[in-house]
Amino acid sequence: MNDHDVIIVGGGQAGLAAAYAARTQGLTPVILEAGPEPVGSWPRYYDSLALFSPARYSSLPGLPFPDDPDHYPHRDEVVDYLRRYAGCLDTEIRTGHRVDAVTQDNGAFTVHATGETALTAPIVIAASGGFSRPHRPELSGLDTFTGHVLHSGEYRNPTPFAGQRVIVVGAGNSAVQIATELAGHAHVTLANRAPVKFAPQRPLGKDVHFWSAAVGFDHLPIGHLLKSPPATAVNDPGSYKAAILSGKPDQRRMFTTIDGDTVQWPDGTRERIDTILFATGFRPELSYLDPLGALASDGRPLQDRGLSTTHPGLAYVGLEWQRSFASATLRGVGRDARYVLRKLTGNRVSIGKRCCQPVG
Structure with missing residues (x-):
């Protein structure tokens, strides 16, 4: 006898979207969230972070993002939105439940959380996020660097770095924005x-997400066809490229060596550095699935479009390029959650909205 229909690991945007999809399939899910509230990693992002997509393209299923649909929501607005979404889901959410291990016996999964009674269910959704584990590339000499090393996940604002010599490593949106x-x-x-x-x-006066939606790029289920995620361009409101062209910040090819507090650039020049900040992305933290053998040797989930290829009943929501370009975003996790829940339940007919209603 199982305790629940569905156990969802992670209470951020992916877990909340998975719970909504489960409810619309007539299932009763429970969310296990390690943190103190179901808002994912958003409160830990840097202070100035704003979405690159307008509010109209930044909603989870069943609850439009509030206020002007063409504004670009700030980090704190996203946190407030997720709190509101969680509050109207009509779903049990257990915070402070860090999942340590998932096991399976006779088709039923058992989910073990630190200091808690184990729970069982025939379906487990791993929605602990594709941004749980900061990724730092292995660079020769980095372990001997005597300056300050941090990841963008630890960066909050520029005040502590005033007057320093700083290298920001990366080429994506966060790297450019922070630099x-x-x-x-x-x-x-x-x-x-x-x-x-x-x-x-x-472009042409319309946000890039308008054009992406218009041509259907966001919806293209091509993520499973990619051997590795493609490099994406930085969304530039008009200030970032201009800043780099002006030399604030300047852009250089990667340094070649590190010696104490000094780096050497490809042209042979050496320079003392105070801080190296890696804006080099994140990786999913799914080590609780190790007991199942559901992960590759590098920690990647063995999955196809969010469905485990090793364990029927196990699925994922929120992985980068899980099914589409938007899979790891607010606007994309709902589609992926709906897809995996329908597959897991045999494509039963949706019973309609059971959770959130639009905010007036």
């Missing part, structure tokens, strides 16, 4: 292996 912000307070270089590519945020 540009820091450049107003410190001497900053954006270091990468290939030049940053930019794309206008509002």
